[in-house]
Amino acid sequence: MAFKLAQSETYQQKIEVQLVGESGKVEKHDFKVTFKRCSNDRLEDLRGKTGKEVLQEVVTGWSGVTDDDGAAIPFNEENFDALLQIPAASFALVKGFWESIVVAREKN
Template identity: 30%
Template sequence: MAFKLVERNSVAVQVKGEITGDKGAGEPFNFTLHCKRMGVEALQEQLKDESRSVRDFLVGIAHGWAGVNDADGAALPFAPDALGALLDIPGIAGLAFSAYLEQQGARAKN
């Protein structure tokens, strides 16, 4: 199959993990974070800035999500404050950042 050289400005990043619940048991989760796709040079520039945290990086590129619900199980609309609350959960920003780096570029297919 031929490669189509087209500009892809957005990437849907699948973030999966597990968080310890109130009873000490692991609770699996997954959600999709819609992010701005960056080229190699732009990404390198962003990563060179040591004054920016992973959280700051994600706040700068995320523009939507799917699969994030409120305490009642209803879909939570994407908003800067809600994104901040999500990224303040220990480990979430790191998982999302790793997933972004892995999924925004090309990769081998089996």
């Protein structure tokens, strides 16, 4: 496939979050997040920031985040801040962003 110099402004990435459940077993959860594409110059600026600061600048949306009843939770500042308060979710998002830039994903 030919490489297109012009790219979309955003892209989606699957994020997997591992949490210890009430039984003490690790439970895997996933959702899709939309990241802004960044130039190399912008990435250099982001390297000096905290994970939370990076995410606040590059995350533009999500799908697959639900409440206890399975209803979709909309992406907005309040809900995003609540997600970032969950250490495993915040870590998975930061890891997912940086890996999406440098690691070629295999097709399933």
